[in-house]
Amino acid sequence: MTSEFFRNRNLTLTATLLVAALFSGACGKKAPIPPPPAAPTATNTTPSSTNNTGTPGRPTATLTVAPARIERGGSVTLTWMTTNANDVSIDKGIGTVGSSGSQTLRPTDTITYTLTANGTNGSATATATVTIISPPPPVTPAVTRPNPMGTLESRLASDLKDAFFDYDSVNIRDDAHTVLVGNAAALRQIFMDFPNATVNVEGHCDERGSAEYNLGLGDRRASAARDVLVQLGVPEAKMKTISYGKERPQCTEATEACYQQNRRAHVSAGQ
Amino acid sequence: MKKRTLISVPVIAALVAGVLFAQDITTWIKKTAGDKPALAVPDFRGAGDAQPLMAVFNATLYQDLSNSGLFEMKPKSTYPLNNPQQQGDIRPQDGKGLALADWASPPVNATHLVFGFATITNGVFAVYGNVDDTRQQTVQAAQLLSNRYLGSPVEADAIRKAHEFANDIIVKFGGSASLLDSHIYFTSSRGGAGGFGTEIWVMDWDGNNQKQLTHLGAQLAHLAISPDGSRLAFTSWPLAGGQPQIGMVNAETGRKIPFYNQQASLNSAATFTPDGMKLFYSSSASGTPQIYTSALDGQGFTRITSTRGNPTEPKVNPKNPNALLFVDGNPKEQIYRMNSEGSGMERVTNGEGEASNPAWHPDGQHFAYAWTRGYQAGEFNVFVADIAEPQKYEQLTHDGRNENPVWAPDGRYLAYMHTPLKSRNAQIYTMRADGKEIKPLTTQGINRYPVWGVK
Numbered sequence: 001m002t003s004e005f006f007r008n009r010n011l012t013l014t015a016t017l018l019v020a021a022l023f024s025g026a027c028g029k030k031a032p033i034p035p036p037p038a039a040p041t042a043t044n045t046t047p048s049s050t051n052n053t054g055t056p057g058r059p060t061a062t063l064t065v066a067p068a069r070i071e072r073g074g075s076v077t078l079t080w081m082t083t084n085a086n087d088v089s090i091d092k093g094i095g096t097v098g099s100s101g102s103q104t105l106r107p108t109d110t111i112t113y114t115l116t117a118n119g120t121n122g123s124a125t126a127t128a129t130v131t132i133i134s135p136p137p138p139v140t141p142a143v144t145r146p147n148p149m150g151t152l153e154s155r156l157a158s159d160l161k162d163a164f165f166d167y168d169s170v171n172i173r174d175d176a177h178t179v180l181v182g183n184a185a186a187l188r189q190i191f192m193d194f195p196n197a198t199v200n201v202e203g204h205c206d207e208r209g210s211a212e213y214n215l216g217l218g219d220r221r222a223s224a225a226r227d228v229l230v231q232l233g234v235p236e237a238k239m240k241t242i243s244y245g246k247e248r249p250q251c252t253e254a255t256e257a258c259y260q261q262n263r264r265a266h267v268s269a270g271q
Numbered sequence: 272m273k274k275r276t277l278i279s280v281p282v283i284a285a286l287v288a289g290v291l292f293a294q295d296i297t298t299w300i301k302k303t304a305g306d307k308p309a310l311a312v313p314d315f316r317g318a319g320d321a322q323p324l325m326a327v328f329n330a331t332l333y334q335d336l337s338n339s340g341l342f343e344m345k346p347k348s349t350y351p352l353n354n355p356q357q358q359g360d361i362r363p364q365d366g367k368g369l370a371l372a373d374w375a376s377p378p379v380n381a382t383h384l385v386f387g388f389a390t391i392t393n394g395v396f397a398v399y400g401n402v403d404d405t406r407q408q409t410v411q412a413a414q415l416l417s418n419r420y421l422g423s424p425v426e427a428d429a430i431r432k433a434h435e436f437a438n439d440i441i442v443k444f445g446g447s448a449s450l451l452d453s454h455i456y457f458t459s460s461r462g463g464a465g466g467f468g469t470e471i472w473v474m475d476w477d478g479n480n481q482k483q484l485t486h487l488g489a490q491l492a493h494l495a496i497s498p499d500g501s502r503l504a505f506t507s508w509p510l511a512g513g514q515p516q517i518g519m520v521n522a523e524t525g526r527k528i529p530f531y532n533q534q535a536s537l538n539s540a541a542t543f544t545p546d547g548m549k550l551f552y553s554s555s556a557s558g559t560p561q562i563y564t565s566a567l568d569g570q571g572f573t574r575i576t577s578t579r580g581n582p583t584e585p586k587v588n589p590k591n592p593n594a595l596l597f598v599d600g601n602p603k604e605q606i607y608r609m610n611s612e613g614s615g616m617e618r619v620t621n622g623e624g625e626a627s628n629p630a631w632h633p634d635g636q637h638f639a640y641a642w643t644r645g646y647q648a649g650e651f652n653v654f655v656a657d658i659a660e661p662q663k664y665e666q667l668t669h670d671g672r673n674e675n676p677v678w679a680p681d682g683r684y685l686a687y688m689h690t691p692l693k694s695r696n697a698q699i700y701t702m703r704a705d706g707k708e709i710k711p712l713t714t715q716g717i718n719r720y721p722v723w724g725v726k
Contacts, residue, residue: 167648168603200512208649210627210641210674211719212493212540213604215506215515216553216560216581219537223559241536242514247492248467252695268512 059085059119063126069133075106076130078113085117085124107132149193152269156199159186162264163225168209170220172228176265180225183267184232191238198270201226203243206259207252211245218243225265240270296657296665299637300705308444309343310336311374311381311405313354321389321396324429328389328398331430335437336385338710340683340703341444349378356388358401358417361410371413375405382406383415385440389429396424400436402443416443450476450679454724455686456484456503456522457699458491461716465510469719471503471525476679476701476723478712484525487518492720495542496522498589500724502567504530504541504550517541517552517569522724531569540583545592551575551585562597564611575613580604584627587611588658590635596658598627606640608658619661624648630677630685639667639676639685646671653687655704667706679723686712686721 061082070076079102082088089096091114094103099117112129149155160183163176172180191197203222205214222241230236251258312333317325337344351368355361362369374381387400398420407413420435422428438451453476462483463469467490474481484503485491493506500522507518517538519528532538533556541552547567554563557574560581565572576582580601588594593611596619598604604625609616620626624643628651631638638658641651650671656664667685676687683704689711690697696717702709 168600202512206649209604209625210584210598210651212553212583213581213598213600213625213627215493215537215539216555216583217600219555219560220581222536223555240514242512243537244508244515247490247508254695271511271513 057084058122059083059117059124061085061088061115061117061124061126063090063113063115063128065113065128065130068129069131070107072108072132072134073106075104078103078105078128080115080126082115082117082124084119084121086120087118088115090115105130152190152194152197155186155190155193156267156269159190160267162266164260165221165263165265167206167259167263168217170217170224172224176225177228180228181232184229184234187229187234187238187267191235198238198240200240200242200268200270201229202266202268203241204248204250204262204264204266205246206262207246207249207254208259209246211247215243215245215247218245221263221265238270296637296655296660296663299657300655300665307343308341309345309380309382310385311345311350311379311383312336312385313347313350315387315389315398315400316356317389317391319391320424321391324396324424324426325389327426328429328433331433332385332437335434336440338703338708339437339441340705340708341441345379345381349380350374351379355384355386357386357399358403358410358414361403361413363410371403371405371407371410387436391424394424396422396428396432398422398432398436400439402440416440450681450684452726453680454500454522454726455699455701455712455721456494456496456724457713457718457721458494458505459483459713459716459718461718462486463490464488467508468510469717471505471520472718473522474712476684478699478701478710481713484522485520486525487520487527489518491518493540494720494722495540496722496724497543497547498545498725499547500726502528502543502547503722504543504552505720506539506541515539517550529568531565533563533569533572540585542584542586544587545589551587551595553581553583553585562595562613575611576609576616577613578616582607584629586629586631586638588635589631589633594635594658596629596631596638598629619658621662625651627651628675632678633680633682639678641674641676643671653685653702653706665706667702667704668709673700675720677721677723680725684723686723688719688721 059082063080065076065078081100085099088099107130110132112127115126117124161179163179201222203218205218222243226239226241249262251261314329315325336342351373353368355369360369364370365373374384382405384403384405389398400418402416403413404415418439420432422432434451454473455476456471456473458469459472460469469491470483471485472481473484489510490508491505495504502519503522504517504519506515508515514536516532517530519530533554535554535556537555537560539553541550549564551564553560561574562576562582562585563572563574578599580599582597582599584598586596595611596606596608599607604627605618605622606620606626606629607616608619626640626642628641629638637655639653639655642654643650651674652666652668652671653673653676654664654666672690674688676685678685684701686699686701688697689700697719698711699713699718699721700709700711
């Protein structure tokens with residue numbers, strides 16, 4: 001069936017060309033210069049009849065659209081040419097048109113235009129189809145989704161706070177106890193997420209006081225904070241206390257605000 | 272374990288004896304600083320090729336004698352026109368400088384004349400140094416010192432010969448052990464890895480020849496040196512974080528020496544006993560920091576305190592291994608004393624401010640320490656007191672930024688840590704025992720925890 005279709009179609013095209021050549025020579029005027037080929041184009045001509053007697057023959061019609069495939073939102077140019085037609089029209093709302101011409105269109109869906117050319121000795125039709133293709137999905141950069149649990153270090157940094165102390169004191173203040181309650185809850189969850197993790201409870205001091213004395217003070221601060229965490233259900237075996245005394249300060253200004261920042265118990269990831 | 276209020280019979284006896292024989296601290300300091308013989312030190316001349324070396328020799332000799340604090344240095348502008356080069360030049364009478372009376376009388380008014388010369392013979396640099404008492408009637412009676420010093424004809428040896436001659440003079444006048452071969456060790460950020468890394472550095476006692484001793488890649492603090500100068504103990508943290516532990520290195524090579532640390536969150540502040548055979552240190556092995564003693568390798572440890580504070584910095588008396596000073600805080604850090612087995616604890620400082628960093632003088636009678644008396648918390652000055660009368664003290668620094676005093680082996684100088692107000696980068700300084708002749712020894716990086724070794 002397919003081979004038969006093409007065979008019939010080739011015969012039709014040959015006949016159309018012969019009729020056009022004879023007619024142009026008989027009229028003594030140049031045939032219209034066809035538009036430059038625009039590939040790909042959708043072209044369909046369906047002459048209904050031919051005439052080789054010198055009298056106006058039956059109408060012919062060609063209809064092309066370029067480009068034949070566009071993305072939605074794009075535009076196409078519909079071009080047509082007819083002969084021996086008294087009345088030419090294109091459907092899909094375009095209406096009556098001249099014997100030849102072109103028109104820019106912006107179809108939103110795949111559509112087939114049909115040109116009908118009516119003449120004294122018959123009529124001809126031609127069709128052209130515009131295929132609307134969907135734009136490719138936007139290319140989004142590959143995003144590595146973070147591990148919802150994060151790293152141990154990031155979790156400690158985001159979920160825990162430092163507990164602060166008074167000068168030369170290892171007593172857990174009310175605000176420090178509140179912080180440690182939150183830290184204990186966070187640590188219990190972190191140890192569920194990271195079953196093999198251990199943490200260090202660090203004790204730090206401000207720069208006042210001798211370095212040697214502050215080392216002991218930091219040790220007692222770390223132990224005091226660790227003991228509260230144990231009371232709040234954090235496994236003691238998961239925690240190691242470390243004193244840095246005043247050897248690793250967070251800030252080095254000689255102000256009370258800075259001193260307070262350095263008088264702290266801090267939780268860090270264990271080795 | 273033992274209450275601080277209990278004072279043992281030996282401690283009471285020592286107290287009574289100390290009070291009976293105690294010397295006023297101010298008098299002692301002045302005597303330590305020197306009884307001030309008046310020295311005239313005309314420049315030594317060099318024969319032939321030796322002369323180019325004499326400028327540095329003369330400068331070093333004068334500086335050593337001046338810095339000793341033992342002498343009143345007579346200004347060279349007052350010296351007579353001529354000066355003797357050797358003992359044979361001295362005449363009974365001259366009037367132009369070749370007679371000792373010319374130096375004893377105005378305008379010089381020197382009690383002693385330091386003179387000599389140098390030669391280079393067969394490639395050997397030789398210095399002939401003399402000290403005469405200008406007040407003696409005869410040349411023979413005047414001669415106190417006549418020595419020859421041999422070395423290579425190079426500037427470094429000229430400096431060393433000047434140090435040696437100056438040292439002999441100091442000893443002759445009652446000064447104690449020589450500082451010539453002593454070294455000061457300290458921690459420095461120079462060569463330290465990472466943000467907090469420090470290493471041990473060493474320098475001559477006058478600040479020259481500073482060099483990095485260790486390459487441990489750690490954070491080091493709280494240095495101590497053995498009495499023979501062969502070992503250094505310290506507190507160390509891993510750079511990546513970890514519990515403080517005691518480390519030990521060879522003071523000459525910087526190589527690590529094995530040391531057993533107790534299973535504890537804290538092992539720190541180790542010091543040597545006078546015989547160099549044991550250590551005292553602070554450890555939290557029992558739960559809170561307490562003082563322990565152990566063998567030199569850390570084995571055989573014994574706990575000797577049970578206080579509620581943070582006892583640390585145990586310092587054994589160099590003349591009495593049974594007597595310790597240490598620091599405890601209950602509530603504020605103060606200096607205490609106790610016997611070596613932990614008995615007889617009592618507070619030494621009066622409870623005012625914070626007091627720490629006790630450092631025994633080589634005589635075992637006096638001690639230097641850091642105290643905030645009269646200043647804000649954390650603003651320490653160096654003080655000296657007599658253990659028999661600690662309520663009497665002498666303040667040596669006055670800007671509130673001085674800690675960690677340690678005595679020179681001769682007991683005439685102190686090294687300490689000074690933190691300038693502006694840069695806040697701690698540096699190592701020395702000063703005479705009377706608080707004078709303050710001299711910065713380091714200027715680069717952050718330098719802390721000085722100790723003064725005998726070699």
